Amino acid sequence: MRRRLERNGVFDQMNIIVDAFGGDHAPQAVIQGAAMAVQQLGVEITLVGDEQIIRKTAEEQGTSLEQIRILHTDEVFEMHEEPTSILKAHKNCSMAVGLRALRDDQGDAFVSAGSTGALVVGATFLAKRSPGIKRAALAPLLPTAKGVSMLIDCGANADCRPEMLVQFALMGSAYMKNVMGVENPAVGLVNIGSEDTKGRELEIETYHRLQEAPVNFRGNLEAREIPGGEYDVIVTDGFTGNVILKLYEGMGSFFAHKLKDVFSGVSGKLSAALVLPRIKAFKKQMDYSEVGGAVLMGIAKPVIKAHGSSDARAFYNAIRQAKACVDEKMIVTLTASVAALQAMEEKKIERA
Numbered sequence: 001m002r003r004r005l006e007r008n009g010v011f012d013q014m015n016i017i018v019d020a021f022g023g024d025h026a027p028q029a030v031i032q033g034a035a036m037a038v039q040q041l042g043v044e045i046t047l048v049g050d051e052q053i054i055r056k057t058a059e060e061q062g063t064s065l066e067q068i069r070i071l072h073t074d075e076v077f078e079m080h081e082e083p084t085s086i087l088k089a090h091k092n093c094s095m096a097v098g099l100r101a102l103r104d105d106q107g108d109a110f111v112s113a114g115s116t117g118a119l120v121v122g123a124t125f126l127a128k129r130s131p132g133i134k135r136a137a138l139a140p141l142l143p144t145a146k147g148v149s150m151l152i153d154c155g156a157n158a159d160c161r162p163e164m165l166v167q168f169a170l171m172g173s174a175y176m177k178n179v180m181g182v183e184n185p186a187v188g189l190v191n192i193g194s195e196d197t198k199g200r201e202l203e204i205e206t207y208h209r210l211q212e213a214p215v216n217f218r219g220n221l222e223a224r225e226i227p228g229g230e231y232d233v234i235v236t237d238g239f240t241g242n243v244i245l246k247l248y249e250g251m252g253s254f255f256a257h258k259l260k261d262v263f264s265g266v267s268g269k270l271s272a273a274l275v276l277p278r279i280k281a282f283k284k285q286m287d288y289s290e291v292g293g294a295v296l297m298g299i300a301k302p303v304i305k306a307h308g309s310s311d312a313r314a315f316y317n318a319i320r321q322a323k324a325c326v327d328e329k330m331i332v333t334l335t336a337s338v339a340a341l342q343a344m345e346e347k348k349i350e351r352a
Helices: 028-041 051-060 092-103 116-128 162-178 201-212 222-228 238-262 266-284 313-327 328-352
Strands: 003-005 009-015 017-018 044-049 069-073 107-111 138-141 141-144 147-150 184-191 216-221 233-235 294-297 303-306
Touching: 003 069, 009 141, 009 201, 017 028, 017 092, 017 313, 028 044, 028 051, 028 069, 028 313, 044 051, 044 162, 069 092, 092 107, 107 116, 107 233, 107 313, 116 147, 138 147, 138 328, 141 222, 141 238, 141 266, 147 162, 147 184, 147 238, 162 201, 162 294, 162 328, 184 201, 216 222, 216 238, 216 328, 222 238, 294 313, 303 313, 313 328
Parallel strands: 017 044, 017 107, 044 069, 107 303, 147 233, 184 216, 184 233
Antiparallel strands: 003 009, 138 294, 141 147, 294 303
């Protein structure tokens, strides 16, 4: 177990800060997921939110709060609010208070299932970006035929510049190598064809920059290639990435419903009994709750955006994901990768 040195000189367990009032099933599911994480991962949890409601909810559902601290605030950021209002009008909401606690070294990572827009704004301006990072990017893990692939960006930046996409490739590669254990992550650029002349000016310029970047760039890929799993890091702008993500989620639900229809009736149920283990394995592979959440790449400390409809298991896995980011020193590696790219660019300028 990794340990950190507190300011008072006492060693303590890793502490994950969790927004107790973010998500459709908060705070019940958040509290249950946090308790599971304490028991199974050996971490401490700081729940941010109304202490009276948290304690009452835990008592009613019989959930232990052992190894769980509570950082009190009675304000909740509602989904309909303007994301930038987290900085002033709603600066005392559970998400904002948690992000400031992360910035002030009261925890090692942060997890929330609240508003995506507010989390991006809050993390960027409260927890701050890593040195050299131009924009933070949301990076979920998509199930594929070969495991999982990271999609970056999926909604934090609708409009991007080529240099931003190159940084996304670097950050995604650092995560897949150090956290997911992929030796030499293959990077692909989402486009409408494989040729280097395809796409908008953004894709064409990014393609040439990625060829010179310190990543394993395999060229353009079309969206239909993503499920095959040949690419470990899928790079695109936030608008395109969000469309891909929502279609992916929709197709997952579609397949689940079709499977249910296929195996309905007496003959279907008999057939299902024969292939039940494979069906369960497929459903588990397509289940977002098994992954955890989307990493908000580019922030000075690990921030995980859990799915809005996360249940207790999903919150547990989001916390597990946050722990892995800390254990594997993802931020250190990411910062070093960006610094190496900047050094390469400076040398190119000097030679020119």
